[in-house]
């Protein structure tokens with residue numbers, strides 16, 4: 001199994017890159033684990049308490065479960081990946097059965113901050129887009145898909161997104177094997193990745 005970690009700040013285009021890689025490779029060869037599925041279960045908190053959580057800090061992620069699941073996949077076992085609701089800011093209680101594949105992609109803003117997880121990646125990728133570009137994308141996406149409004153996104157951006165990005169995410173570029181510039185759609189980078197993956201397989 002080839003395990004690829006894809007990190008980068010919110011809105012940089014991680015999910016988009018992952019989907020393009022899946023499109024480029026034979027069906028059924030690529031599986032995905034999203035760090036978002038591993039936000040800690042906060043069912044014991046009220047909605048008002050949950051919205052105050054700093055979702056851009058590594059402590060908000062259940063890295064133990066993420067690591068355990070990746071190990072199980074590596075051993076050939078299927079896992080039950082939790083389903084996360086950005087609207088409720090919590091796990092839904094449902095899970096998706098994720099089967100081991102020849103290529104497993106783990107994507108998320110903070111996945112390179114965890115040393116044990118980092119060790120498990122055969123290829124570490126950092127997707128870069130400029131800060132203003134990411135904020136514009138985040139605004140559009142969170143308003144249209146995640147039930148947010150302008151004030152919520154900007155407040156979160158100033159209080160947690162920007163400082164956490166600078167403290168935890170941007171420094172992780174140092175651990176990356178490949179940095180993909182993604183201010184615009186970058187099909188050349190996707191094609192290079194496809195070639196690297198095919199060669200490794």
Ligand SMILES: Nc1ncnc2c1ncn2[C@@H]1O[C@H](COP(=O)(O)OP(=O)(O)O)[C@@H](O)[C@H]1O
Nearest residue numbers: 010011012013014015016137141182183184185
């Ligand atoms: N290279 C790009 N150019 C323009 N828009 C993009 C690009 N990559 C992604 N987007 C858009 O930006 C938004 C956030 O992208 P997404 O892949 O969800 O980012 P991430 O998973 O890193 O948060 C989406 O609406 C997506 O369509």
Ligand SMILES: O=c1ccn([C@@H]2O[C@H](COP(=O)(O)O)[C@@H](O)[C@H]2O)c(=O)[nH]1
Nearest residue numbers: 009010011036039055056086089090109
């Ligand atoms: O309940 C939540 C959990 C997370 N977020 C935000 O999501 C992004 C990470 O997702 P991307 O798809 O990589 O953008 C992170 O910046 C959190 O602030 C949230 O809004 N609510």
